Amino acid sequence: MRGNKSGDQEVTIRILSIQHNFEADHSSSSYEFFALDKLTPEQRAGVQDLTGESPRRHLRFHYMGDWRDIPSDWPDKLLTLGYDIMVSESYDWWAVHLSLPHDPELMGRLQQYECDSDGNGFRLEVSGDRMVLYFGMQLDYGAAYDAFGEDPFEGLADLFEGVRSELFAGDLSVVWAMCETYGGYEDEETEPEPVEPLSPSAGALLNVMENY
Amino acid sequence: MDAWRLSEAVSLRAEAFGGMAFHRERGVTLEVDAEAYRFLCTCLQPRPLPLPGEPPARLVPQLAHLGFLVQAEADLEQAQAALDITWLGDGFTLSAPETVHLAITARCNLSCPGCYVPPFDVRGELTTAELRGLIDQWAAMHVFQLAVGGGEPLLREDLFDVLAYARERGIVPNLTTNGLLLDSGVIRRLERAGVARVNLSWNGIPSQSKGGPGDGQQRQGRSIAQALRVLLDSALQVGINLLVTPSLLPHLGQVLARLRTLGVRWVTILRPKPPAAPSEISRAWYEANRLRRADLLRLRDVLSAWQGVLHLEVDSALAGLMGHAEPAILRWRGVYGCAAGRRICTVWPDGSVTPCSFLADLSAGNARHTSFAELWERGKNWEVLRDPTARPQGGCAGCDIALQCGGARCVARYECGDLFGGDAECPHCREAVSA
Numbered sequence: 186m187r188g189n190k191s192g193d194q195e196v197t198i199r200i201l202s203i204q205h206n207f208e209a210d211h212s213s214s215s216y217e218f219f220a221l222d223k224l225t226p227e228q229r230a231g232v233q234d235l236t237g238e239s240p241r242r243h244l245r246f247h248y249m250g251d252w253r254d255i256p257s258d259w260p261d262k263l264l265t266l267g268y269d270i271m272v273s274e275s276y277d278w279w280a281v282h283l284s285l286p287h288d289p290e291l292m293g294r295l296q297q298y299e300c301d302s303d304g305n306g307f308r309l310e311v312s313g314d315r316m317v318l319y320f321g322m323q324l325d326y327g328a329a330y331d332a333f334g335e336d337p338f339e340g341l342a343d344l345f346e347g348v349r350s351e352l353f354a355g356d357l358s359v360v361w362a363m364c365e366t367y368g369g370y371e372d373e374e375t376e377p378e379p380v381e382p383l384s385p386s387a388g389a390l391l392n393v394m395e396n397y
Numbered sequence: 398m399d400a401w402r403l404s405e406a407v408s409l410r411a412e413a414f415g416g417m418a419f420h421r422e423r424g425v426t427l428e429v430d431a432e433a434y435r436f437l438c439t440c441l442q443p444r445p446l447p448l449p450g451e452p453p454a455r456l457v458p459q460l461a462h463l464g465f466l467v468q469a470e471a472d473l474e475q476a477q478a479a480l481d482i483t484w485l486g487d488g489f490t491l492s493a494p495e496t497v498h499l500a501i502t503a504r505c506n507l508s509c510p511g512c513y514v515p516p517f518d519v520r521g522e523l524t525t526a527e528l529r530g531l532i533d534q535w536a537a538m539h540v541f542q543l544a545v546g547g548g549e550p551l552l553r554e555d556l557f558d559v560l561a562y563a564r565e566r567g568i569v570p571n572l573t574t575n576g577l578l579l580d581s582g583v584i585r586r587l588e589r590a591g592v593a594r595v596n597l598s599w600n601g602i603p604s605q606s607k608g609g610p611g612d613g614q615q616r617q618g619r620s621i622a623q624a625l626r627v628l629l630d631s632a633l634q635v636g637i638n639l640l641v642t643p644s645l646l647p648h649l650g651q652v653l654a655r656l657r658t659l660g661v662r663w664v665t666i667l668r669p670k671p672p673a674a675p676s677e678i679s680r681a682w683y684e685a686n687r688l689r690r691a692d693l694l695r696l697r698d699v700l701s702a703w704q705g706v707l708h709l710e711v712d713s714a715l716a717g718l719m720g721h722a723e724p725a726i727l728r729w730r731g732v733y734g735c736a737a738g739r740r741i742c743t744v745w746p747d748g749s750v751t752p753c754s755f756l757a758d759l760s761a762g763n764a765r766h767t768s769f770a771e772l773w774e775r776g777k778n779w780e781v782l783r784d785p786t787a788r789p790q791g792g793c794a795g796c797d798i799a800l801q802c803g804g805a806r807c808v809a810r811y812e813c814g815d816l817f818g819g820d821a822e823c824p825h826c827r828e829a830v831s832a
Contacts, residue, residue: 198432198452200459201414204731206424206542249705254721278726304725323729325455327462 214275216255217338218244218268221346228267235262244268245338261312270345272338278304279329279337281345283318285352292316297377298360300368307363318352320345320363322394332393347386356380358387366394400443400469401457407465408567409437410539413488419495419541421569423464424593426495426541426731443469484774489785490739493538493773498743498754501528501556502548506577511640511682513672514548515745515757522746525555527765529562531744534769536566546573548746551583557590564591573598573638579624584631594634596665597621599652622659629660636663641696642686649699657707664707666700668714671811673757683811690822693718697824714805720798720825727801734802738779752779755807781816782806792819796826 220242224232232240236259244263246255260271264284271282285291292309295318300306309318324332333340348359361380368377383391403409406422416434418427429437436453437460447453460466486492503517523531535543543563550556551574560570572587573596587595599621621637628635637656641649656664669686672679688696697718700709711718716734719727733740738752738759748765750772751757759778781787788803792813796802804820812821820826 197430198436198456199430200433200456201428201430202426202729202731203463204426206426257721275723276726276730278723278729303728304723323725325459327458328455 213247213249214254214273215248215338216246216260216271216273217342218263219270219272219342219346220267221269221349222267224267231266232263235259235266261317264317265313265315269349270342272341272345274329274338277325278321278323279341280322281320281341283320283345283349284312284315285318285349287311287314287316291352294357295360298357298364298368300364302367302369306367307360318360320359320390322366324393328393344386344389347384348390351384351386356384356387358383359390362387362391362394365391399446401440401446401461401466402443402469403437403440404465404467407437408539408541409434409441410492410541411485412492413485417491417495417541418465419569420464421541421567421593424569425463425465427463427465428731437465440466484770487783487785490776490783493535493540493770494742495540495736495740496542496544497535497540498544498546498741499528500547500743500745500754501545501550501559502553503746504552505547505549505575506552507549507575510678511669511672511686512679513670513754513757515672515674517746519746523748523765525558527748528555528559531764531769532559532563532566532568534764535563535568538770538773540568542569542571544571544573549575549578551578557586560587560590560592569593571596576621576624579620579628581627584624584627584633588632592633594636594663595628596636596638597624597628598638599640625659625661634663635661636665637661638665638667640667640669641688642669643688643692644686646688646692646695646699649696650702653699653703653707662708663710665710665712666696666715667712668805670714670755670805670807673755673759673807675811688822690824693822693824714808714820716798716802717804717820717823717825720802722798724798724801727798732801734798734800735804735806737806738776738782742773752782753807756782756810787817791815791817793817793823793826798825 223242224240229240232238232244236244238244248254260282264271264282269284273280273282292311295309299308301308303323305321305323307318307320309316311317329337329341333344351359358380361377362383364377404420406420408419408421410417410419411434412428414428415430415432416428416437418429418437419425432452433456436456446457457466484492500514502519502522503514504519505512505514532543545556545560547553550572553559560572563570570590570592571594572592576597625635639645639652645652653664668688669683671683675683693715696715700711700718703709713733713735716732719732735753737756741753743751743754743757744764745751745757748763749760750762750764750769751760761772761775761777761779764772776783788799792809792815793799793802793804802825804823806816808820808822809818810816812818
């Protein structure tokens, strides 16, 4: 496990950075949006206006190199225009944004699990009448294909469709799994409440984060 | 069971955070934590791969993909690990430079008005023997690369010997030249010396005037086109250093198209910077050629359009153009912004050692009189550059990529008289403020 809890004696073994000097670096950034239900006509019009793309339940944006990236307001806007999940990848950094209806009670329960370790972890933000949950994880080279199949974007979207259902059912074990991996706590008072047993989605995610 | 080992082309070096590994053929630099560094050291001898579930197993696919781990053949000599380093740096400053920039001579066959090289007495330049001695010291410190420039380095008669000696000692030599003296014979000698990459400096569009500095640029433009044809047929990697000025910017797309037509794949975009001790002429040149915020935003649009067509790099003073990226991803990709005195340094023709070519007045001392390792470790006059708390507290305070960019120190000093005064033209800074 890559956890960094104080007092733990966990062994980490990591590449911290990779710098290409005289080889071309063909890396890129990709963003895929998934709508679990059909878009309404209003949502379709909004997507068309924002992106110029023909609205579909699965939208994909791909950017090569360093100088161009998705406009910074698109993820938030698309996640309020009928898209439920955004999966993104940039230089082996994977992130999933999960858009849920804003529920102050659920939000209050989730907040204790917010954690960050060098950009990995869990956080949540309110965007209009939605709340967006962010899950970030750096996976080793090629690991996403081992863990999530030939199309890791689809694989992660499927996994987080399950997470969404579990959260609606009150099962917070997926965010506990994020804390287990990426949380760092100085004392027990700030440590969030453990959730056990882990749901199938949380167990699968924890397995990936531990082993890759 | 198959045995694997570290590629012979890999140099290892311990650092405070763990260690570094440099692939001399691929030019890839890894920073790894202590456990990963220990694993790399065990791979100096052929060994079976770790079993699935063992912590090092997770590193193997990436290391093999990057060419750092290769299948072992019997009786091969093993690469040397840097297990004998006494000073590990502090993690922010490395135990040794990744790259030493060597201004091997101040002589030049051009007289570009914005040249950053201070005047030197050519009679006082380091001798061949002194340069070989320095290379021995750099090899002992496990310096990875030597970037040789000038002046015009091809005016130095012993250049090829120096380059070859660096390669012999395990340091990858690279060369920056204005190209006027390149011909097929010179290129063959560079190949034989083991040079990895030749960067041709191209300082702008041809001037309309004849007889002035622009005449040299026209001459250089013709020369580069001729030299490129030969260079691109060689084993050398070829790049163009393109100094982008406001007058070049409207033509940048055409210039890039022209370079691509010639067969160039690598272009490094340079930002005009103020010399350390500007004369009246160089100050006027800088004021006329500096890039303002609007220019930088326009530059980013051009880079965006050409990314994927050419391999475009930018110098560290342009790291702010990557401001949309997550800081963690920039760190993962080894983007450090200004690395002066922490990861690089410049050695001048007389042996003086400064943090970079544009902070030429901040000399830590002279390598003729003091060991290079001592100069690097002590870093006299470089203390503020090496203070990890300075960036987040200076003019870049509050910027989300302060640690990955931090602005250009020489620009900040020119603007504010303060090395950490911030970069007044930074497009990311303004975007962040307006947001």
